[in-house]
Amino acid sequence: MDTGPKIAQVAALIGDPARANMLSALMDGRTLTASELAYVSGVAPQTASGHLAKLNDAGLLALAKQGRRRYFRLASPHVARVLEGLMVVAQDGPARQRNLWRGGETLRHARTCYDHMAGRIAVAIADRLVRQSHILLDEDGGQLTDAGRSFFDEFGVDLRLASKRRVFCRPCLDWSERRPHLAGALGAAILRHALEHDWVEHVRDSRALVVTPLGVRGLATTFGIEGAPPTDGRRAGCVTVPRLGSGHPG
Amino acid sequence: MDTGPKIAQVAALIGDPARANMLSALMDGRTLTASELAYVSGVAPQTASGHLAKLNDAGLLALAKQGRRRYFRLASPHVARVLEGLMVVAQDGPARQRNLWRGGETLRHARTCYDHMAGRIAVAIADRLVRQSHILLDEDGGQLTDAGRSFFDEFGVDLRLASKRRVFCRPCLDWSERRPHLAGALGAAILRHALEHDWVEHVRDSRALVVTPLGVRGLATTFGIEGAPPTDGRRAGCVTVPRLGSGHPG
DNA sequence: GAAACACTACGATCTTGGCCGAAGTATTCG
DNA sequence: CGAATACTTCGGCCAAGATCGTAGTGTTTC
Structure with a gap:
């Protein structure tokens, strides 16, 4: 009846750093193996295995077995939307550390x-x-x-x-x-x-x-977008966006 | 640099049942007091106070003090969207217990x-x-x-x-x-x-x-929608939606 | 068949954090 | 003023769960 517990379950699943890293890595729609996900999330393969099982059981991930490896991807665009949404609120949330x-x-x-x-x-x-x-x-x-x-x-x-x-x-x-x-x-x-x-x-x-x-x-x-890709070094943000008529900041 | 930890922080915040209940209760845009939120989340006022402080610090809630009480509401529509999204994936997630x-x-x-x-x-x-x-x-x-x-x-x-x-x-x-x-x-x-x-x-x-x-x-x-409101008892779901041309299930 | 590989299951450890009782600040009311 | 209300802080208790070592299963390679 109450919706709270349901969303809490899903949110708690995303709320672990290791699992959040896994989901983040899958956000562009790629499929990655359990090992790769263990690596990106910074935990041992055994630990990753457990996390992946939970995410899969909860329906956040889709699983395809192929030989001795397991390929995971996000189960649906809905999951991706939630992650996008979380990024947005994570960004504008704590007003103090915005943009650092x-x-x-x-x-x-x-x-x-x-x-x-x-x-x-x-x-x-x-x-x-x-x-x-x-x-x-x-x-x-x-x-x-x-x-x-x-x-x-x-x-x-x-x-x-x-x-x-x-x-x-x-x-x-x-x-x-x-x-x-x-x-x-x-x-x-x-x-x-x-x-x-x-x-x-x-x-x-x-x-x-x-x-x-x-x-x-x-x-x-x-x-009409001018600018080179950033060199990944000091001189970052060197793209010049053409001035907008309505005075938006770039 | 990595986005995982950031979204994990927010998700973990939503991932507690008590806090999820609070957020759920605020989803329609109302503003509620700390006591009311303690009640709907089913925890003692002291506990609720801690939760609310965390949610507020993280920027998920907005706070307005008025006399001796504190009114909370969702900080932004973005938060509401995330909650909606979580409900969706919470629903279609575990395929087995769908619709019970x-x-x-x-x-x-x-x-x-x-x-x-x-x-x-x-x-x-x-x-x-x-x-x-x-x-x-x-x-x-x-x-x-x-x-x-x-x-x-x-x-x-x-x-x-x-x-x-x-x-x-x-x-x-x-x-x-x-x-x-x-x-x-x-x-x-x-x-x-x-x-x-x-x-x-x-x-x-x-x-x-x-x-x-x-x-x-x-x-x-x-x-053209026929049907009485459900009586909150046995005979639920008594609304009759007119048949759709394209064969959607009601 | 043996070895290497990808992944999973189990168990012990340890940290995190939710919980409430008790006590402490504001604010309102009589 | 003193009592009641609304809320917060503190401290100790306790359970949930994240972690990894060890040991397993299934798959591929040689």
């Missing part, structure tokens, strides 16, 4: 967020699309305009594939930028396009994406 | 979900609006049609108020019905309308809503 997030510069710049792109780059893309009136976007929903439809046709993104089961366009609050980027089928299509054209590449064992030289050019000509 | 949810019949029937309506009634309303082509709705987004706009004008729902900051229309997966109901500004407007016209009433210390006789008539004439 040095490190993870690569992640801040570009990363996957389940099946779409996140980070500075993704927010810049969303901003640009809004500014050009290709999409309408706010905190709760989004919509592709006619102008946007022809833009993406020209751009070469296949919108038909995705149109069946999902809405094109929804916002997803970016926990590093604290502004929405583009999710939904359209967001996924853009990431797919970027990967297929070698604009960005996955970083192994991470959700981070690196922007290739090809990508720098592509992003500039297509979205 | 006897009890809480009133909640299943109609309840608040943050600022809009949820439960059988809410799902039926959403279904009707979709069937009449007043809205477009799927798992990821929604949209009000022109026909819908005039329908709500006639209906007497004020859409201008909400149109500034939020999209009218977004889906919210109903964790008892496992199908989307209507959220966003439009969902909120419908709940407001229903409350103002005494179609439904809050149940004290609960998120449940009871449908008044007036409401039964109103829902029937406006949305």
Whole structure:
């Protein structure tokens, strides 16, 4: 009858650091083995095995056996949404230590967020699309305009594939930028396009994406986004987002 | 750098039954005192005090002092979204014990979900609006049609108020019905309308809503939903949702 | 068949944190 | 003022569960 205990059970499951690390590592939709998950979560394989069993029993993970190894992935997009949501509240929660997030510069710049792109780059893309009136976007929903439809046709993104089961366009609050980027089928299509054209590449064992030289050019000509990928060293955050008409901070 | 620990901290906070009960009780946007929250969570006031301090420190709750009592509410809609999400995965998680949810019949029937309506009634309303082509709705987004706009004008729902900051229309997966109901500004407007016209009433210390006789008539004439509110006894679930063209289960 | 590998089951240890009784601050009321 | 109310702090008790060593099962490789 009471809903509290139910959500507590799930939340407690996510609430262990080792398990949270596992889930985080799976957030971009990859499937990883038990050993890999043990490694990323920083515990011994025996411990990881127990955690994975719990997550699997609770329906948070899906399991595929293949020979002597077990491949795990998030059981559903719902799980990914919860994790995204937790990141958001984890970020804006303790007001005092907001934005003292040095490190993870690569992640801040570009990363996957389940099946779409996140980070500075993704927010810049969303901003640009809004500014050009290709999409309408706010905190709760989004919509592709006619102008946007022809833009993406020209751009070469296949919108038909995705149109069946999902809405094109929804916002997803970016926990590093604290502004929405583009999710939904359209967001996924853009990431797919970027990967297929070698604009960005996955970083192994991470959700981070690196922007290739090809990508720098592509992003500039297509979205008017100037800037090189961060060198992972001191000079971080060197992407220049074009000034917005309405005075948003970058 | 790693995001795991951060989300683990928040999740662990929600992961305690007492705290989860508190948060659940606040999900409809009410503000409750520390004592009330102690009561609903089933712990002693001292214990509740500690929990509330933690939730407040973490930024999940907002606090307003007034005289000798403290009023708490959810700090942001983001928190509510996370809780909604947790309910969803808590429901579809353990596949074996799905749907053995006897009890809480009133909640299943109609309840608040943050600022809009949820439960059988809410799902039926959403279904009707979709069937009449007043809205477009799927798992990821929604949209009000022109026909819908005039329908709500006639209906007497004020859409201008909400149109500034939020999209009218977004889906919210109903964790008892496992199908989307209507959220966003439009969902909120419908709940407001229903409350103002005494179609439904809050149940004290609960998120449940009871449908008044007036409401039964109103829902029937406006949305074509037939059925009396459940009597809270044996004969539960006596609402009859009109057959859907596309063969959805009720 | 033996060895290496991926993973799981069990058991002992140890830390974390929820819990409430008792006592201590504010605030309101008579 | 003193009593009642609303809430917080402190301290000790206790249970839940995270951890890893050891020892197992099943699978692949040589």
